[in-house]
Amino acid sequence: MTFDRTRPYNELPPLPPSVDLESTAILRKCISANRALASLKVAGHLIPNQTILINAIPLQEAKASSEIENIVTTGDKLYRADLMPGNPSDPHTKEVLHYRGALYHAFRQLKDGHSITTSLLHAVCNDILRSEVQVRMFGPCKIQNRTTGDLVYLAPEGEVVREKLQHLEEFIAEDSTLDPLIRLSLIHYQFEAIHPFEDGNGRTGRILNILYLIDKGLLDLPVLYLSHYIIEHKNDYYRLLRSVTEQGNWEEWILFMLDAIEVTSTLTYYKIQRIWKLLRETTEKCRSELPSTVYSKELIELIFVQPYSKVSSVVDAGLAKRQTAAHYLQELEKIGVLESTKIGRERIYINKVLLKILTEGS
Ligand SMILES: Nc1ncnc2c1ncn2[C@@H]1O[C@H](COP(=O)(O)OP(=O)(O)O)[C@@H](O)[C@H]1O
Ligand SMILES: [Mg+2]
Numbered sequence: 001m002t003f004d005r006t007r008p009y010n011e012l013p014p015l016p017p018s019v020d021l022e023s024t025a026i027l028r029k030c031i032s033a034n035r036a037l038a039s040l041k042v043a044g045h046l047i048p049n050q051t052i053l054i055n056a057i058p059l060q061e062a063k064a065s066s067e068i069e070n071i072v073t074t075g076d077k078l079y080r081a082d083l084m085p086g087n088p089s090d091p092h093t094k095e096v097l098h099y100r101g102a103l104y105h106a107f108r109q110l111k112d113g114h115s116i117t118t119s120l121l122h123a124v125c126n127d128i129l130r131s132e133v134q135v136r137m138f139g140p141c142k143i144q145n146r147t148t149g150d151l152v153y154l155a156p157e158g159e160v161v162r163e164k165l166q167h168l169e170e171f172i173a174e175d176s177t178l179d180p181l182i183r184l185s186l187i188h189y190q191f192e193a194i195h196p197f198e199d200g201n202g203r204t205g206r207i208l209n210i211l212y213l214i215d216k217g218l219l220d221l222p223v224l225y226l227s228h229y230i231i232e233h234k235n236d237y238y239r240l241l242r243s244v245t246e247q248g249n250w251e252e253w254i255l256f257m258l259d260a261i262e263v264t265s266t267l268t269y270y271k272i273q274r275i276w277k278l279l280r281e282t283t284e285k286c287r288s289e290l291p292s293t294v295y296s297k298e299l300i301e302l303i304f305v306q307p308y309s310k311v312s313s314v315v316d317a318g319l320a321k322r323q324t325a326a327h328y329l330q331e332l333e334k335i336g337v338l339e340s341t342k343i344g345r346e347r348i349y350i351n352k353v354l355l356k357i358l359t360e361g362s
Contacts, residue, residue: 003246008140008157012193012245014167015186019250021178026251029258030179036265037181037218043272044221047279049301054104056275056307056358057223057268062099064227065206068234071095075359083308083348095128102127103207107222110214116172118165121191124207125200133197136161141195145238152242155195164194172212180216184209185257189244206230225268228361229260267361274357279304282337289335294328303338307355310348 003009047053059078066073073093081089081097089097102124114120118135125133136157143153156164168190176183191205206227213219230237233256240256243249283300302317303309314325329349332338338349 005151005153008154009193009245010156010158010160012156012164012190014164015171015190016178017186017248017250019248021182021186021250021254023251026182026254026258027179029255029262030181033181033258033262033265034179034218036262036269037213037224040224040265040269040272041219043269043276044219044223046272046276049305050221052275052279052301052304053221053223053272054107055305056354057225057271058100058103059096060358061210061222061225061227062096062103064225064231065203066092066096066099068206068227068230068237069202075355079306079308079355080343080348083306083310083313084343084346087344098130099128099203099207102203103210103222106207106211107214110211116169116208116211116215118169118196120211121204121208122197125197125204128200128203128207133200135165135196136198141198143195153193153245155193161194161196164190165196168194172215180212180218181258181261182254184212184261185254186250187212188257189241189253192241193245223268223272224261225264225271226260228267229264233260271357275304275354278353278357285335286332286337290331294331299328299332303332303349303351304354307351307358308348309338309351310346 044053059082060075063073063075063078071092073090073096077089077093078096081087081093105127106120106124109120110116122133122135136155137159138157140157141155142151143155144150145152168187171190172187188205188209191208192201195201197204209226210219210222210224213224214222236256240249240253244253279300283297286295286300296319298317298319299314302313302319306313309329311322311325311329314320314328315322319325320328329338329340333340333349337351339352340347340349
């Protein structure tokens, strides 16, 4: 049966597709992607305080994944809003913070022993949009070409949406000899093709990628910066999703996803290496230049958990009372580790080198 873009694609076949998923090209790429990912997994353990990575890198992923959906904010605004949750920030910045919250929440659920189920993905989507979204049943769900506005795809409609999700859930849980990275590529396509929710499918599907890697033990922390690659190859991403539907062109899609994993694993690996190096250098500098009453390992870690700090961050971390906390931050500024600026009535302190590492190339 040929695909007809003017009718809901209720014939979307369940996974796995009956084509060769282990061509030489795919298997080769699978080796290098797995190798890069394995190095990233190890790098995640370089930094003893995992909060540093869990806070900062997922925020960059959140920013990039949202940007694919034209929800655009800057790294600077994000970190500021993160520091001052009470302050009004623009809706895009808020949405990106919700995305990180959704990723973090789902990550915790996996760590607590939950599996990746339809209801978990539903919760992810609700967290991203901060509203109660329903699994679609009725009404057409169109995907249009972003530049021309032409209709490119009508997602399945009616009761089959739930059935297809159920199948997908079973496929995700299944044990198989097929490499998990190949399976991830299949799963991401399938989730997007089902397009189960009114909105948030792209972002939920990209969180699903990271969750799947964690579930399979290929990553311990949600630190892969996959959406960065998708932004840089946005046209290919859309073209290849279509080409699977229209021509059954799985090979090119799988190679695309494997390359995304390989390239971003390497990129994230170097980011973590640089954070680690900076953490060591900063620790050394502070140990030798700060008064011994000010220096503590915890203080240094704190200014790495978030590139922006304020007096109450130090107080809330239980490191000092207000006045002493202010003194600590001033001392850090004096030796050039932090730079301060005033936002409203509040003085905030910026770990500029860290901020640069985090936001570079994104
Ligand atoms: N031809 C297509 N077939 C299937 N999925 C597609 C196609 N084109 C785009 N998509 C997916 O749909 C997503 C956009 O869906 P949407 O529900 O608006 O996500 P979000 O709200 O996260 O914006 C894209 O990011 C992509 O993952
Ligand atoms: Mg959208």
